[in-house]
Amino acid sequence: MGTLLGLGAVLACHDQQCRASQESPRRYTREEVKSHCSPETGVWVTLGCEVFDITEFVDIHPGGTSKLMLAAGGPLEPFWALYAVHNQPHVREILAQYKIGELSPDDKAPSILKTSDPYMDDPIRHSALKVNTQCPFNAEPPPELLTENYITPNPIFFTRNHLPVPNVDPDTYRLNVVGPPGGQSLCLSLDDLYQFPKHEITVTLQCAGNRRSEMTQFKEVRGLEWSLGAISTARWAGARLCDVLAQAGHQLCETEAHVCFEGLDSDPTGTAYGASIPLARAMDPEAEVLLAYEMNGQPLPRDHGFPVRVVVPGVVGARHVKWLGKVSVEPEESFSHWQRRDYKGFSPSVDWDTVDFDSAPSIQELPIQSAITQPKEGEIIGSGEVTVKGYAWSGGGRAVVRVDASLDGGLTWQVAELEGEEQRARKAWAWRLWHLQAPLPAGIKELNIVCKAVDESYNVQPDTVAPIWNLRGVLNNAWHRVHVHVAP
Amino acid sequence: MGTLLGLGAVLACHDQQCRASQESPRRYTREEVKSHCSPETGVWVTLGCEVFDITEFVDIHPGGTSKLMLAAGGPLEPFWALYAVHNQPHVREILAQYKIGELSPDDKAPSILKTSDPYMDDPIRHSALKVNTQCPFNAEPPPELLTENYITPNPIFFTRNHLPVPNVDPDTYRLNVVGPPGGQSLCLSLDDLYQFPKHEITVTLQCAGNRRSEMTQFKEVRGLEWSLGAISTARWAGARLCDVLAQAGHQLCETEAHVCFEGLDSDPTGTAYGASIPLARAMDPEAEVLLAYEMNGQPLPRDHGFPVRVVVPGVVGARHVKWLGKVSVEPEESFSHWQRRDYKGFSPSVDWDTVDFDSAPSIQELPIQSAITQPKEGEIIGSGEVTVKGYAWSGGGRAVVRVDASLDGGLTWQVAELEGEEQRARKAWAWRLWHLQAPLPAGIKELNIVCKAVDESYNVQPDTVAPIWNLRGVLNNAWHRVHVHVAP
Structure with missing residues (x-):
């Protein structure tokens, strides 16, 4: 029976390949593609003039189902421009398996405007950095520079961006600190933030993916090929998060709660980068969680969150939200993709067919x-x-x-x-x-x-x-x- | 075949009953019983003055063969006390079938200890414990009992004594809590201690030497040959150390400080067991450090520190000082041997010729x-x-x-x-x-x-x-x- 099923799959695949390569390709209009935008209708997308039925791939998309569904019924290009990780041969190969035809010749001109490159406004970077991906920008210092100084110089501090770098005007910048139920929210300018006692500490940040390339040598994984430089150390200064939360009227409560952070960096749908930490850590003065506006005595560089980022000492880099726009206290962890569907650890036995992201805690403190x-x-x-x-x-x-x-x-x-x-x-x-x-x-x-x-x-x-x-x-x-x- | 076996069992049973009831009982010494402790020699046990040959029952014991074998060659009472399920008429009936005689009248009283022995006043222990050393008493529960219950029953909780067990009179017991410089010391009776809010938590204690026997297999070490049972869990209740310290006038200070504990157990020179923990942990209400006087709803057993011991959640057993006599706040760690010359970790390259105990931190929190x-x-x-x-x-x-x-x-x-x-x-x-x-x-x-x-x-x-x-x-x-x- 297993063999029969397998044979069926091979035949079906062969059938598709015939359609795609040996016969003249089947033609579809953009309207037809557009109508396939749900699991019920099937999920179609286009890349260039090619049409793909990715219905079966949607649930196993490494970046999450919901992100992929944003492209359902239309072109992939705007999303791939944002998530440059897709511009790799093996991604093209995966996609090729799902090709069902091409767009009608009359219909090939893009119906939507070619948006300008969302990364065109990214800052200039130091040429010593070893670049993992250019868009979004992810890069690490080379080993010979990494431990040259106890404090990592700002220009070669490792950079982990998930989205284009926002260009924030410091004069109009406001941090929205949501108050407790029935209370008042704060809307803090940079000058307001400077009024809080300035707290300065030396903190090492490390990406959860540091040294991933060694894991890849054992068996393929999905993620940026970090060497051993996704870690750096700086002297950070800013307001203590506990002081700001206290001013907004928040208190430590008996029940579990989380402080959720939202960045000003966002994808084309307007979804911002987000993450959270437990309220107990946020409110503990000894934990020294900062809303940092200085890095090694300078205003934060744009790649590191100008004008304000969170610094959570002892905790994985992913929670140190950059370009901080909003802080709120919630009964649950952030619903962000990066909190719930990424940055978690699993047993070696878990693969993309069996993974249950809800079964593992989000990474907070990192191991030795x-x-x-x-x-x-x-x-x-x-x-x-x-x-x-x-x-x-x-x-x-x-x-x-x-x-x-x-x-x-x-x-x-x-x-x-x-x-x-x-x-x-x-x-x-x-x-x-x-x-x-x-x-x-x-x-x-x-x-x-x-x-x-x-x-x-x-x-x-x-x-x-x-x-x-x-x-x-x-x-x-x-x-x-x-x-x-x-x-x- | 099944019927034949059944018949055989009935005949054998009849034969035994004849021996047990119709003749005057056969007499055995405790030594004779003790020598029947394996399938080869036959498995004998006693209950009161009666002696039973349970060789044939061992494999059909509902609680498992290995559990029953723990009692082989000795009295059942300690095990039945632990597993009250046995105190039922039908269990007695089953046992009666296996009676082969009674203990010799001269042999019924437990043997008396020599009076010069500093350990002569040590308490009676449960016979299920696997004894590492009798003097001082160090013993662990066997693996098959260890994880039988989430809460380890008091009689089989692993015991790590460094010295003879002191016999403390609860009426005259006083805990000396040294006050800060210029302040007053506290001299607390048990009743005084009961006046503090009672705090109750479930805490696992583990000896730093747990699983040492596996290390020995690689290369010789100095220490007790613990198997995997130098770990147990109990529900502890007592006063919070932070409350007692606060009453004595102590506060958290900026400089490093340590809370030193002294036990009432001492060696022939009068040197007491001692250890310390950082003041920051002691004063943190969230760290829940206890001066415990109850263990699983009972007064502390003598082997576990009657009347008062320290319980330091998350920290190595050696700091949970038993028979607590004195608490003080000092600028340095306890000068006790067990704080400074023991319970520290070193590189595999360090031997007894090169070890520098001051170079390693004393073990506090234990690893996964x-x-x-x-x-x-x-x-x-x-x-x-x-x-x-x-x-x-x-x-x-x-x-x-x-x-x-x-x-x-x-x-x-x-x-x-x-x-x-x-x-x-x-x-x-x-x-x-x-x-x-x-x-x-x-x-x-x-x-x-x-x-x-x-x-x-x-x-x-x-x-x-x-x-x-x-x-x-x-x-x-x-x-x-x-x-x-x-x-x-």
């Missing part, structure tokens, strides 16, 4: 992490001695208490030297840089360098990637490994 | 942990299906968000089902029990069962023991592995 920035993979180093450098950090304010490094793939270990500022217990928001200087046995030809860190709760990093692999490729904190050759 | 309690190592399980059971817990109030189990040594994983009470975010003080029921491929001969848990900060357990090995054998939270055979 470390990586080697020097030497680099495949490098040829001098004999006699090796210097290994890297970073280590843990979420939740947990201090790094030790970094172990190995030159023989983890058989023996040496304790690395921690550099930089001492960390405060329970409030260790910033990374520790570290190094190990070790003599090399004469005649050794190669090194398998490994690092692993320990935090103040004595959490450690797992040995290997495979058992923590997950379909989105987040939360890779396995031992970092670098293989190098030793010059004779 | 899980273990398999069923099936047991080396067991022969039935074919068709396997049920795996275990526990998972993390320190610092971090909830357990997932347990992955593998039947093939970690190549593939299945998500286990979490049982018991939901955990509060950031205040998940108690463990989650879990199980996985999985079909077995026909013809499979053995299983390499593995488990690993994930906490709400997405911390995971390391794959192997060797890279986290340390000279004291603490903090073993590597994947737990159990190898079993499958019956054909």
